[in-house]
Structure formats: C-alpha cells, structure tokens
Amino acid sequence: MGHGRTVFRLLLFGALGALLVALGARLSKEILNRRGREGRVTAKDVERAREVADAYDSEFIELDRTVLPGISIRS
Numbered sequence: 001m002g003h004g005r006t007v008f009r010l011l012l013f014g015a016l017g018a019l020l021v022a023l024g025a026r027l028s029k030e031i032l033n034r035r036g037r038e039g040r041v042t043a044k045d046v047e048r049a050r051e052v053a054d055a056y057d058s059e060f061i062e063l064d065r066t067v068l069p070g071i072s073i074r075s
Helices: 002-036 043-057
Strands: none
Touching: none
C-alpha cells in the first residue's frame, strides 16, 4: 500500500505543478499583451487626443502680466 500513496502524491504534485505553469503562462501572456497594446495607436486615439488638446486650448486663459497684483515689470 505504500506505493499507492507515493503514486497519488506524485500525481497530485504533478497536477499542482501543471496548474501553476498554466497560471503563470496566462499571467505572462496578459502582461505581454498589455505592453503590446500600449504601442498601438488607432485613429480613434488620435481623434480623442486632438479633442482633449482643443478643450485644453479653449480653456487656457492668458494673463496680462501688467495687471497681476504685486508684480511690477518696471523694476
């Protein structure tokens, strides 16, 4: 009966090892896919970036330095 227990343990450790390898492979694939997607730029991404830049430019307020309190250009 000692051999049956040894075989069971070998099968159990083999199954756990296979499970860990599968999980590690899946995790590494997801990490690599995320890094790969970061480099891809689509037309939609460019359009969105332009919209954000236009919105930023429209909200930009240029201040005249001569009217700011406490700042004197003449000095």
